[in-house]
Amino acid sequence: MGKRGRAPYRILVGRFATATLLGALGFWINCHPIPLFSNIELVLGNTLILLCASRLGLAYTLWCAALAISGLAMTWGNFYIYLTYGLEALVVWQLRRRGWYLLYADFFYWCLIGMPLTALLIQQFFTIPTDYQLVTVVKQGFNGLLYTALASLISLLLPAGWFRRIRQQPHVTRNFREKLVHAVLVMLSLVFMVSMLVASRNMVVTHQQLLASNLHERSAHLVHEYHRYLDYHQRVVSLAGQWFSNGIAPSQWQARLNQLHRQNAGFLTMLVADEAGQVIAASPGQHLLDGTSGLNVADRHYFTVPMNEHRPYLSDLLQGRGFGQDPIIAISAPIMGPGHRPIGIVEGSLDLAGIAAENDQSHWGDVTTVLTDATGRIVFASEGLRLNTLARFEYQELKQIExxxxxxxxxxxxxxxxxxxxxxxxxxxxxxxxxxxxxxxPMAERMESYFLVSTALLVVGMLLAVLLTRQISAYLTAPLEFLAEKLTLSQGSEDPLSRLPALPRGSASEIRTLFDELDTNRIALKAYQDSLEQLVTTRTAQLEAANQKLAQQAHRDGLTGAYNRRYFDLSFEVARQHCVRSGSHLALALIDIDHFKSINDSHGHLVGDDCLKNLVSLIHRYFGRKLDLLARYGGEEFVLLLPQSDADEVLRRLESLRRTVAQSAVSESADGEPLYITISIGVLVTHPQYSSQQSDWLMAADSALYQAKSGGRNRLCRAETSDQSQPIQDIV
Known part of the structure; x- marks a missing residue:
């Protein structure tokens, strides 16, 4: 890349630092997503990615995206988001480069690419139930529009100079209507989405609090019922042990046990065992008829503990044996004989399902329960859960809802x-x-319905906002466009300041005020134009006069009024060529004041200046044709150029000039005495083909002038040319 196309090092560092700062801030924000409900969270860190894409180049945008998305990948443990959000940064950057607004570019991405891609990834790589997939996909699109609207608002509010030096995205010139529609859409969508999120968040919090209260109340009720249930049946067994200990004959134990069991249906079975652990009475009674009379329970804790420790006993979870295979809690008590010696036990196998037998209905659906023992085995589970009793209770605990x-x-x-x-x-x-x-x-369905309806309303609201904003902008801009069009047409007309046509009906009062101001300014401008034209005419004449004066000053000697040497140099060749074309002679004379230095030394420079000016006047008296040119060639030396001249006439006039100068007082001394001067003249009069070099003409005339000076001054000498037979001669 050439030097012209390479950005300065400081600008490159500034771009990289800006992208890194935005990416790091996005990383931190994405590490703290905002919970909406359940596992649905809102992401706002990608706002910084879009802000970077709206200002910087592709490489810096992708670097910023990689940093910001990493925070989300760490939080969610999901690396597929690099694809969806990275592709978002790429597409938005490309569309932004083509002049799209951020909001439009990201809306395009999520509708046509982002949401279909998210749905495909969910189906292929995630174990999300089908019922939740739609709301998850819509949530991603909604979330994208949310942080895009936020990025658009920040972009609108940022001072223009913040990214001016490092900006890479092009500036796009837009009309008022486009800007108004975009600004209204950004504000409307952002306000609507934030309002919806606040309302939904409040609703979720309220519902969660009610739900938590419902669960806690139900839990407290079940705990109370659990303790009441156990305490009651423990008292029943304890009283039964005392009842059998109070002299009831063993032959009556079966009948009394049946009676006790009928009064306490919470027991699945009840039995009485003798001191050897042999079951001698059981309820229901058909168990004895089924061949269970030989059952021995001496190996059970509910037998050994009451017999050895003389106290009631509550067992851990057991699986029934002999009288059924159901999970039970055995409650037993000793039957005391003479001498306070245990002669047997009475035992009841408690039906645990009775603790939570009622399947409560609530606003949120069926309330179900699971009861596990100390080892995690299921003691009881509501029927709707489809869990097996005595199996381990396996479950996945998700994160706590804050x-x-x-x-x-x-x-x-x-x-x-x-x-x-x-x-x-x-x-x-x-x-x-x-x-x-x-x-x-049930709660998720309500939130999904609310979320989907709100998103649909957002889309409808944005479409209505576009239509309404376009109408408003048309109402505001149509009169302005009308004025602009008429002003453009009037610019090409013969009278650009002609009267403007009337505004369309229904124009806003502010537009009419602007129109009146324009018309007033038009009238004032018309009057000003007329005065300006008059002033321009006057000033043009003055300028032409000034230019003539300047030209004259540029070509003339400031003291004497004669032409200067530069003008003579420019005019010589023109005069010579004129003589060549006309076939006439050209005369060039050098005139020098004799002893001019002594005049300046004796009388001062002011007197010398008067001498020069009066001499010029005398020369003009003798040589006043338009073709004649007098120039001051040196201090007291003048050159006289005379085109189309006759040699005899030139010599005669020069001689007359010399004599007149010698006889005329050209100034006064300090004492008031008249001051006279003399001049010496060297002249060359010949055909113009003599030489094309000005220096040759001057050299010949100067030689004649030297001859006049050498001959005693106050003389006229003519230079000899090749076509003359005589040498340079003294004319006078």
């Missing part, structure tokens, strides 16, 4: 990035955990 106390989890697909349930977790006795779940989808 400011709401809510969290999201996935149960059925732990690879999804979208939550299935809001949940609240409560720790119970014995390390058990209670999870209260509300489905996420």
């Amino acid at each position: 400011g709401s106390g809510l969290a999201l989890l996935n149960i059925h697909s732990t690879s999804l990035s979208v939550g299935e349930y809001f949940y609240h977790q409560v720790a119970l006795d014995q390390g058990w955990q209670l999870y209260v779940l509300l489905p996420y989808r």
Whole structure:
């Protein structure tokens, strides 16, 4: 690249520093995306990428984009965004270079490239449910328009000189209508989107708070029910142990056990075992008929603890044996005999489903619950969750929703990035955990509907804004365009200041005021033009006179009024050629004042100046033709050029001039005495072909003048030429 095309080093450094600063700021902003709801977040750091694309070149734009997008890639753990946002920077830069506004360029990108590309990437590389894909794609486009509108507003508000030295994108001249439409669209879209986001954010926060309150209330209710349920059935078993200990005959234990079981349906089964662990009574009673009378429970903790420690016992989660395979909690109590010695136990297998048997309906959908033991096995799960009892409760916990106390989890697909349930977790006795779940989808559907409707309204609003703004701009600019057109036409007419035609009907009052001002100025300008033309005429005449005077001053001697040597040099060849064409003679005479230095020394330079001026006047008296040219050739030396001259007539006149000068007082001395001078003359009179060199003519005349000086001064001598038979002779 040549030197002319290379930017100065400081400008290159300034561009790189600006792109790096914008990229670093975008990186930091993108590391802190704004949560909207659930996993949907708004990105604003890309504003700096578009700002860079609107001012700098492609390399700096891509560098800024790489920095800013890296913050988002680190936050989301997703590197495909380099493709979508990097391509956005490239397309917007290219369209901006073609003169597009930022808002229009990015709207074009997201509608035709960005959103289809995002949809394709989601389908290929992300595990987002189909129900969420549309809103995710629309959100990306909405987010792009948001930070583009913000970048456009910043670009409009930035002082023009900030990027002047480092700017690479071309300046585009636009008309008023385009600027007005763009400015209104930027402001309208930004205000609408920000208002929508604020409203949606407030709605989400309100809904999340209500939802969190619902979950906490439901959790508190279930915890209360859990403790009440356990306490009640523990008291039932404890009282049953005391009841059997108070002298009821063993033959009545089966009947009494059946009666007790019918009164407490929360137990799946109940049994009585003797001191050897052999089951001697069971309810429901058909279990004894099914061959379970030989069942022994001596190896169970719910038997050994009451027998050895003489106290009621609450077991961990068990799987039923003998009377069924259901998960149970065994509650047992000792049956005390004589001497306060245990003779057996009474046990009830508690039905855990009774703790959360009611499947609550709420504003957000079904409230479901999961109860796990200390090892994480499922004790109970609501039927709608389709979870197996005694299996480990596997779930994916997503990030906490800030400011709401809510969290999201996935149960059925732990690879999804979208939550299935809001949940609240409560720790119970014995390390058990209670999870209260509300489905996420109902709230997401409401927010998606709101988001999609708002986006559709934004597009419709922008289209209406374009139409309305164009109408307003036409209302404002049509009269101005009318005036501009008429003024342009009048410029080419014979009378540019002729009266303007009337404005169209309905023009704004400000436009009419402008029209009246223009008409007033036209009238004033017309009057001023007339006066100016008159003044120009006067000044032109004065200028011509001044030019003539200047020309005269440039060619004449300032003291004597005779022509100067320069003018003589310019005129000699013209006069000679004139004589050549006419076939006449040309005369050149050198006239010198005798003893002029002594006059200056004796009488002063003022007297000498008077002598020079009076001598010029006398010469003009004898040689006053228009063709005759008198020039001051030196201090007291004059040259006389006489075209179309007769030799005898020239000599006669020169001799008459010499005599007149000698007889005329040309000045006065300091005493008032008249002062006389004499002159010596050397003349060459011959045909013009004598020589084409001015110096030859002057040399010949100067030789004759020298001869006159040598001969005693106050003499006229003629120079001898090749066509003359006599030598230089003394005429007088």
